[in-house]
Amino acid sequence: MKLQQVIINTDVLIIGGGCAGSMAAICIKDAAPNLNVCIMEKGHIKRSGSVTMGMDALNVAVIPGISTPEEYLETVKKKCWGIMDYFPNYTLAIKSFELLKTLESWGVFFPKNEDGNYNIMQVDTSGKFCVGMDEPDLKPIMEKKIREAKIDVLNKTMGTKLIVKNGKILGAVGLNINNGQVVCCKAKCVILANGSASRFGLPNTGYLYGTFDFPGNAGDGFALAYRAGAKITGMEFTLKYALVKDLNIPLIYIVLTRGGEVVNGSGEVIVDKNNLSIFLIVEALENRKGPLFLKTDHLSKEKIMEIENILFSTERPMQRRYWELKDIKFGRDLIELNLTEAQLCGGHGISGIVINEQSHTNIKGLFAAGDVSSVPMQHLTGAFVYGKIAGESAIEYCNNGNFPENHKDIHWEFDAELSHLGSLLNLTKNNTIQPTTFEYKLRRIINEYLLSPKNSSSLKKGLSLIYELREQLPYQVLAKNFHELSKVLEIGYILDCAQMSAISSLTRKESRWGCIHRRSDYPDTDDVNWLKHIDLQVGQTYPETDIYLREIQRGDGE
């Protein structure tokens, strides 16, 4: 079993073929057909990323006449407790409707009512920004466009290293997780779009892949960017959602916007469509006011049918079989809710690579889009909008940049990465621990030491255990084949994310965002000192970390 090597050239390399990466590729080929575009995708482009099986709503859509960008900004600012920059989210808001129309022109289905209006739902206590979308084939629609545009796609290929010299991107290395081909891709610029750190905390079931967000994402992009010198922010925002217990599949918005209620064990209503807030549900569960249940027995048959039609057709259609297995019926039975595992995400939360409203990172020629980048609570809309923006920035960079040959630097970096990957796959070593066992232990430690209630002793203890595991990884874990090698690499990414999260949580000496960052040793929210971003960057020698506090960017007239 040997790693094979291949060197390729492209103008724009996109790492991650989910919604953000696919959108970037399509837009580049559309606006600049002369540019070569290559996508590295860990899975298969047709069914990859967080919306593998489609999506039932666009969570951010500022529709003229219904809501305004200013209202949206106010809502997000409130949800982030002020930790957000004005321009990235403003840009998202003003481009969201145009994005919806683009998707619609591609054949993505947005149901309309009898008056011809979109199905607009209120899922925040203020403002209507969520538009119903009934599209199980979202990814296949994009994959068809990618095929028609003759964009090069390297399926089953994960990014393992960004090649950066003197603050400028030169390309990246990828590993084919099936055949062991190591690809050195020289590129004028790179768009990182490989998702969040979904495999971070351990789910209550103990099942490593039972996460609420797509478990193929292990913080790959956060780690690659961090190692290359990009700034990463908001890693203390250890986000848990409230979803169906054990199954971890989303349905709360769908049910509550159609009249369902969240009740406690005594039948008291905690949340309904009048105070719809996931935050309230999460806080109640964290504060031991559970168990909580989703109640639907008061809804009409028509409403139940409407709910079931949505739940069983898009996003996670297989759940129908789960309810049959459990003998649970909507309209009859209570459905227990529970907290999900913690994740780090720039789409649901605020964690990710620091970008501006042009998708630029602090590395020349490196752009980021989607869940890997920090545009707080951008959701799927952000992946599309910033995918397009990253594509536009990449075109501009390719057309205006200066790209001298850097063969020596690239080949040196490629050889070093080949040697690194080869050492992890070396079967002559005496390693005995399965990657799954090691990952379980790491994620158990994340649960035990890195999540709320946080305190200095616990976070420091967690950090020291993470450093220990980091030392042990190459000497303990056995990768018998390329698939297992990919798992060892992913453990390395989770370790980076855990380390960054512990450092950020230690730095933020206050409590903020309820149970997302509750410091028992600093119980109060301190806007005077901590209304700031915490950015991390790799120090002199990896994995040393430098910490920077950054002021909040305010809008005109704020």
Next chain:
Amino acid sequence: MSSYIIEVSDECIGCGICVDLCPLNCLRMGEDNKPYLQYEECWYCGCCEIECPVSCLKMHFPFLIY
């Protein structure tokens, strides 16, 4: 209730689409030219079942989930 995650019937034509499209790359083709779950890393998304051109594959939920 099933103790296994992937159930394949005799109608399987061995096309390998399910193996290729699995978002977590956890399926493989067996020596009998039928898919099986090589790695217990299934997200129960059901992509394998939905994409099967002859509807011969059934996905069950992992034991730890139900």
